[in-house]
């Protein structure tokens with residue numbers, strides 16, 4: 001084999017260095033691109049469920065008026081759910097009506113024919129005065145949020161007028177109820193969602209039309225939850 005001259009060796013070494021340098025630059029560019037793409041798609045992921053220490057917090061259970069629906073094919077199918085991954089907020093779309101009236105509407109579905117239109121319910125309904133009515137046990141499915149019925153807790157909120165904005169009392173009860181559920185099921189802030197986020201329906205109307213109000217509501221729930229630090233004693 002012919003011996004390489006020093007000049008040739010240097011040339012080869014230089015070429016190798018150039019190739020390695022370009023590879024490093026290419027990798028750096030690629031990682032920047034990947035970071036940009038993931039940050040665009042994950043703008044919401046700030047407080048992740050993983051790594052958050054739920055054992056330090058415990059919002060107490062607010063007063064809940066249990067008025068469970070009769071088990072029936074339409075509004076309370078009795079389907080067991082065990083893996084809760086979120087809370088879905090709704091509005092009743094029926095201004096001025098109260099929690100019990102809406103609960104009774106769900107109950108009345110039991111006498112109707114077995115059809116998609118009659119399948120409507122919710123785990124909770126919060127009244128205009130902040131009364132929390134529970135219609136369905138937390139280990140059973142409600143018909144409220146389409147594809148997410150199987151792994152979420154649904155909360156319907158009453159509202160005084162057409163804007164769909166919640167009264168102060170409803171708002172406060174929603175914050176307390178959701179804060180309690182966050183601790184109970186280890187739900188993170190970004191898993192508190194609107195019906196709109198599941199199906200695109202304008203529900204809860206005011207909080208779809210006013211993104212700032214929705215972000216504030218979600219912040220208020222999370223801040224409330226974080227304010228309920230467990231007293232771990234000495």
Ligand SMILES: [Zn+2]
Pocket residue numbers: 089090091144195201203204
């Ligand atoms: Zn809804």
